Amino acid sequence: MRFPRPALAVAAVAAALVLAACTSPAPEVQKGASLSVSIATPFTSANPRTAHGRTATNADVGYLTSTGFGYYDPSGQLVLDTSFGKAEIVSQSPFRVRYTLADQVQWSDGTPIDATDLLLTWAAESQRLDSKDAAAQLDPATGLLKADAPADSVWFGAPGGLLRDAAKTPTISDAGRSIEVEYTHPVAGWQLALEPSVPAHVIAKTALKTSGASAGKKAVAAAIRAGSGAELAAIARAWNGGWDFATTPKDAALLVSSGPYRVKTAGEAGVELVRNSAYRGDRAARVPTLRLDYSADSSVTIGALAQGDLDVARLRIGSDFAAVSDVTSASSAVEASSRIDLVEANTSSPRNGAMLDNSFRRAFLLSIPRQEIVDQLFDGVGTDASPLQSWVAAPGDADYTTAATSNGSAAYSADAKKTLQDVLDGARVSDRSVCVLYDSTNPRRTATFEIIRDAAAEYDISVTDCGTADWRNRLVEPQAWDVALLSWDAASATRPGAVEVLQSDELAASPLDTPDSATAGALTALQRATTEAARTEALAELDHALWDNDRLLPLYRLPSVISHGQGVGGVKPGPSARSVLWNAWTWRAAAERPTPSSSPSS
Structure with missing residues (x-):
């Protein structure tokens, strides 16, 4: 990356x-043109x-x-x-x-x-x-x-x-x-x-x-x-x-802006932005009107795409991908996002003290079938997703393979898993139960839990279901869980100075929230790196420190679906993009609206 x-x-x-x-x-301004973009949360502040x-x-x-x-x-x-x-x-x-x-x-x-x-x-x-x-x-x-x-x-x-x-x-x-x-x-x-x-x-x-x-x-x-x-x-x-x-x-006066657009109206349906004619810079907008349409229901978003009422949407992987694939009037692509799904072991106040035993904890993490999780969650969704081999680089990036060969990720390779039984035999624990906390309302987390539970059973490790809709509060309770299934926006660590908002409501899930000394040192070096060489070195140190931390294990980078109407130009998503709107001032509207496709199947 x-x-x-x-x-x-x-x-x-x-x-x-x-x-x-x-x-x-x-x-050149496209006079009279407009584009609409889906947003999943309402507008509340300028x-x-x-x-x-x-x-x-x-x-x-x-x-x-x-x-x-x-x-x-x-x-x-x-x-x-x-x-x-x-x-x-x-x-x-x-x-x-x-x-x-x-x-x-x-x-x-x-x-x-x-x-x-x-x-x-x-x-x-x-x-x-x-x-x-x-x-x-x-x-x-x-x-x-x-x-x-x-x-x-x-x-x-x-x-x-x-x-x-x-x-x-x-x-x-x-x-x-x-x-x-x-x-x-x-x-x-x-x-x-x-x-x-x-x-x-x-x-x-x-x-x-x-x-x-x-x-x-x-x-x-x-x-x-x-x-x-x-x-x-x-x-x-x-x-x-x-x-x-x-x-x-x-x-x-509260609508005065400095950028390529300014707010014209705001309401329950979303926000309408119009071209700022007073803007004098290199980011002048092509499309005069940009509507941000609010809908928390992805089926409504996909229906709007199908009818030609929506031009650009970022959707979740899974059922959304299957539904939007039926929308012939839109182009869709799957990409890796900056969100990492991960496993965190509780080493501060676990429910079962066995998690404090290094051998038992490592054996449990080794038992997690990361490839099987990826295969079952993302099979048939247009992506070649694989278990994540770097905390700071994304699959497909030029330096991803290099990072994976030297950052310590080999400790969880297929060859390393062959040592699992020997590692487990070295554990000095009498209770092999592991309470796994996760968001029980999230189907992806539920499926991940079930795969982990079944795989651990082969090694006589009893995984108990501690999933709950109230997982956020449970996460900070002492002795409430042993292992948690969480996610983290890696962009928050790898892009210092960016005006970036974490896209998740899982803010406590950051591996950097309570870092060990090696991770904290690498993070400090990264935050103070003002040369390319220093930054490259700090990123490598951070990647290695996170892999060495035997309470964390990354699973995958969460794929997302970017869909846009035919003829809409300039939409260029990427794993490190702050949002699909990162370059919206360069977008171009279609000369004519395409004929709406049939409603997507339910």
Whole structure:
């Protein structure tokens, strides 16, 4: 897998990131054209950078209505956007980065984007200005400050990212076109650490009641530099909750955007995005209207594809693939996603203390028939899925085979399994039972459990069914389970600096949540790698550390189905793509709608 390529050296970066004086020629706009895309979760906020606003749909809308210094393509390669500006390392020790904006960048209302907009992002995401006692004043249902919280209590509510390592207030220069950020240590992904979130002039109008964009930005900058006070608290409240809406707001200023699209309307059915005519950059949209249609029912999504009412959809593997295959008016392809299904053994507080015995634990993991699981789950769904041999590379990537030969995955090969009985005989346990926790409402997990149970029985290991719909709560209970079937979005570890939202509600399932010392060391090295060589080495160390961890075993990368109508162009999914919408501004609508196919069979 090719991952984002960080800077090689200060001089090389300065030479490579030459700020373009003009943008690329604007693409030809398909006048009157529109495309519709399925979304599986409702839209709730135009600021996906807040803790409560971090959902997949909110992130997609935020991605298309905002801009920045670059983005990641489906292979994980960082694409720099010099039409927005440039980022350059100006000092290695201390590690300082200067972000300079291009002259033409502006918000959709015509207000220039300047360094104050970036300073606002630092104020929110660095968490340096949040009041120490503010967390105790939050409403747990909303994540917002309670109405009776002190007027000077500051709480932006950002979960944080790379800017958490930027302790000092940034300095602005070049008449407000540049801002310099000092980090406590080198950080990978520094190019994308600082990008516009919500407009500073709009937040000044809503929170401080200022008039005029220039005066508003000056007020915001002054409040941030002050570091506390009622004005900063008002700004923080507006940043954290002022852009939360599920239906079109009355205040049109909340719809001001910086990206290729802007929100026109929002409602229960979804979100309608329209081309931002004020956008001046290399990501100008071809299709004037993009509808994000909400449906939690995949059968409704497939029916809409069949009738020509939907143009692009990302579907689950399994029954969805069989149904969408019957839709002759759509093209479908199966690809590996960044989601990894895995097995985790409980070594902190297991139900059966036998899991603390290294030999018994390894014997159980060896008994899991990974190839059989893949064969039974994905047979006939258009993919040659196989057991995963790398934590950080995907099957089909150029370096996947190389990684698999040196990362320790051979410890679970067919030859290694021949030693299973000897390993088991070395275990000093009297109780060979294993309580397996999983989501009992998920058919894929249920089938995986049954295969594991039957295979373990051949070695006199008794696997008990601990599946439950309440598995999330059970996961954190002591002595509630021995082994859990979980999944993890590997992109969260391998793409530092990406504005990425975990696509899963299984956030506790990350192998990096409670890493051992080797994994933690590799992860720290990866997060601080600013050269390609350092990054490659750190990824290899992380892969090896995860395979050496005898409480984890990857099963497979979950395949997904991408379907789109005939004639729709530019849709380019990939295992490292942030979403199917990663390049939606380049899409092309069909010249004519195809004749709807018959409804898919049930």
